[in-house]
C-alpha cells in the first residue's frame with residue numbers, strides 16, 4: 001500500500017467530528033450525519049484507515065451501500081486515497097452481498113444437503129419478465145379470461161411484500177421470535193379467503209422457482225437469512241470472517257436486512273459502524289423501518305455516538321431553513337442534531353406563490369430560462385408525485401428548455417394514461433385497431449383471446465376494421481357476443497356525447513367512470529392505485545387546459561398535439577445539457593446548484609392519501625413525519641438557490657380545488673425566506689371536509705385565514721407559540737354530510753374556468769343519523785346499514801377497537817369490504 005491514512009492524514013482531510021468517527025475502529029458506533037455533512041467522505045476514510053493504518057485485510061470488511069453505484073464510487077475513491085489496488089470483495093448492496101453468500105454456501109455439498117433446498121449454486125436470478133412468465137402460468141387457471149397484466153403486477157407486489165417483511169410469533173414463555181414470511185408462514189397467517197388464495201399463489205410460485213433452480217431479487221435476501229438462521233454454525237463463520245462491518249444509509253434498512261445484519265455481526269467484538277440520518281429516512285412506505293437506526297444503541301453494548309453536524313453542501317440560509325422545518329418532527333433526544341453551515345448566508349429561499357398550477361409550471365420555466373443555458377445541467381425540479389411532472393414537462397417544452405425525466409415513465413407513456421388515451425383515440429377514429437385491441441378487454445370484461453381471434457377473422461373476411469366487424473360478431477349471439485355488445489354500447493354512448501359537443505374533460509371523465517377504470521386500478525394493486533389515479537386526474541386536467549387554450553379545437557387536434565409533444569421530447573432528451581426532473585424520492589444522495597420544488601401545497605406536499613381515512617392517528621403522524629423528512633431531503637439537495645412553489649388552486653383528483661400553503665412553508669424560519677407573489681384569495685380557502693384533506697390537520701378549526709393555526713402541531717417554542725404534541729388533526733374533521741363535497745369541474749364548451757371560488761358545494765339531504773363522535777355510545781353493530789359519502793351504501797360486518805381507534809368493517813354494495821376508522825369515516829346510519 002503506497003499510502004498510510006493515519007491520524008495526521010485524517011486530520012488533513014476531515015473535520016474534528018469526522019476524524020473522531022473515522023478513527024474509532026473498535027466496538028459499535030453510530031455516525032449520525034446531517035444532510036451534506038460528509039458521511040460518505042467519512043466512511044471512505046474510515047475504511048482506508050482500517051486497511052492502511054490498522055492493517056486490516058480488506059476482504060474481512062463487510063461494507064453495505066445503498067446502491068451499486070455508491071459501492072463502485074467508494075471502492076474507486078478508496079483506491080485513489082490509498083494509491084493502490086484494494087480487494088474490497090464484500091463491499092456492495094445487501095443484494096449483491098447475499099448473492100455471494102448464497103453461491104459460496106451452495107457450493108458446499110454439506111450445506112446444500114443440510115438445507116434440503118432444490119436450488120443449487122448455479123441458480124439463475126430471475127428478472128421481471130421471467131417472474132411474470134411463471135406467475136402467468138399460476139394465475140391463468142385461477143382467473144381464466146380475467147387474467148391480465150395488472151393481475152400479474154398485483155400478485156408480484158403481494159409476493160414481494162411477503163418477502164420483505166417479518167412477523168412476530170409469540171412463544172409459550174410470553175416472549176416472541178421474528179420469523180420470515182415463507183410460503184408456509186404466509187399460509188398459516190392467512191385469515192381471509194383472499195389472503196389464502198394469494199398465499200397459495202406465493203407457495204406455487206416458490207415451487208416453480210425451485211423447479212427452475214432460480215431465485216427472484218427478493219429471494220436473495222430472504223433465502224440468505226433463512227440459510228443463516230437454519231445453519232447457525234455457518235452464520236458464525238461469516239460473522240467471524242467479517243472483522244469490521246460498515247453500513248451506509250442505515251436509516252432506510254428494512255426488517256429483513258436488519259435480521260441479516262444481526263446474523264453477520266460478530267457479537268463478541270461488535271465492530272460495527274452504521275451511518276445514517278434518521279431525518280432522511282424516506283422509504284417507510286416500502287418497508288424501511290426508521291426505528292432500526294433509533295434502536296441501534298439498544299441492540300449493541302456501549303455504542304459510541306458521533307454526530308456530523310457541519311453541512312458542507314449548502315448555503316447557510318438553506319441549511320437553516322431546512323433545519324427549521326425538520327425540527328418539527330419528534331425524535332428521541334439522543335438523535336437530535338444541530339446541522340449548521342459555515343458558508344455565507346447566500347440567497348434567501350425563494351417562496352413563490354402563484355394563483356394556480358398552470359402558473360407554477362410557467363414560473364418554473366421562466367426562472368430556469370432566465371438563469372441561462374449554462375445552468376441547466378446543475379438545475380433540478382422536484383415534485384412529490386409523478387403526475388405533477390406533466391404540466392412542468394409541457395412548460396419546459398414550450399420554452400424549449402431541454403429536460404430529462406428520471407425514474408419514471410414519461411407522463412403520456414404511463415400505462416393508465418395510455419389506456420384511457422386509447423379509448424379517446426378510438427372515439428376520434430373508430431378504425432384505430434391498435435387502440436381497440438388495447439382496451440377492448442381493459443378493464444377485463446370477459447372478452448378473451450378466442451373471441452378476439454374470431455373478431456379479427458370477421459374483419460379480415462369483410463376487409464373492414466375491428467370496430468366495423470363488431471356488429472357481425474354481436475349478431476352471432478352467445479356469451480362473447482354479449483361482451484362485445486356491452487363494449488360497443490358503451491363506446492356508442494361516448495360517441496354520441498362527442499358528437500353532441502361534450503367538453504373533452506367531461507368526456508374523459510365519462511370514460512374513466514363508465515369503465516370503472518379507477519376501481520380496476522385498485523383491484524390490480526392497492527399500493528399504486530392512488531398514484532395512478534392521480535395520473536388520470538392530471539390527464540383530465542390536460543384536456544381541460546387544452547380546451548381553455550384552444551376553444552376552437554377538438555379531440556383530433558388534442559391527440560395530434562400529444563403525439564408531437566412526444567417526438568419533441570425525445571429529441572430533447574438527447575441534449576447535452578438539460579434540466580433534471582424527478583420525484584424527491586429519486587433525489588436522495590444527489591446535489592444541484594439550483595433546486596425548484598413544485599407543489600408545496602397542503603394535501604399535495606405533505607401528500608394526503610386516500611388511505612389516510614383508514615389510518616389511526618399514530619399511523620397518520622408517522623406518515624406526516626415521513627413527508628416532512630422528504631421535504632427536508634428535497635431542500636438539502638440545493639447548494640445555492642432553492643425555490644419553493646405554492647399554487648393556490650390546483651387541479652387535483654378530478655376537480656379544481658383551493659389549496660392552502662403547505663405546512664412546511666409555514667414552518668420555515670422566516671428569516672431565511674423571501675416571499676414572491678401573493679397567495680390566492682382568502683375567501684376561497686375554505687376547508688371542504690373532503691377525504692383528501694382530512695386527517696392531517698383540521699382546517700375547519702382555523703377558519704378561512706391563510707395563516708393556519710399551527711397550535712395543534714409543532715415543536716415547542718416555534719414562532720406560532722405551539723406546544724410540542726402529537727396531535728395532527730387539531731380537531732375532528734367535519735363529517736362529509738355537514739360540510740358537503742366539491743363537484744368535479746363540470747365544464748362545458750361554453751364555460752370558462754374561473755379561478756375565483758371554483759368549489760361547488762352540494763347540499764346533502766337531511767335525515768340519516770351521523771356517526772362520528774367516538775365519545776358517544778357507538779350505535780354501530782353488525783348488520784346495521786350505513787351510507788358512506790364515497791363508497792355508497794353498505795352493511796356493517798364488524799366493529800373493533802375502542803375510542804379513537806374504533807374501526808368499522810363495512811361490506812359495500814359492490815362487494816368490497818373496507819375497514820374504516822369510525823372517527824373519520826363520516827358514516828350515516830340508514831336503518
Ligand SMILES: Nc1ncnc2c1ncn2[C@@H]1O[C@H](COP(=O)(O)OP(=O)(O)OP(=O)(O)O)[C@@H](O)[C@H]1O
Nearest residue numbers: 013014015033035036037038039040041312313589
Ligand atoms: N471535511 C470536509 N471538508 C471539505 N468538504 C467536505 C468535507 N466533508 C464533506 N465535504 C463535502 O461536502 C459535500 C457533501 O458530502 P457527502 O456527499 O459526503 O455528504 P452526505 O453526508 O453523504 O450527504 P447527504 O446525506 O445529504 O446525501 C461533498 O461535496 C463533500 O466533498
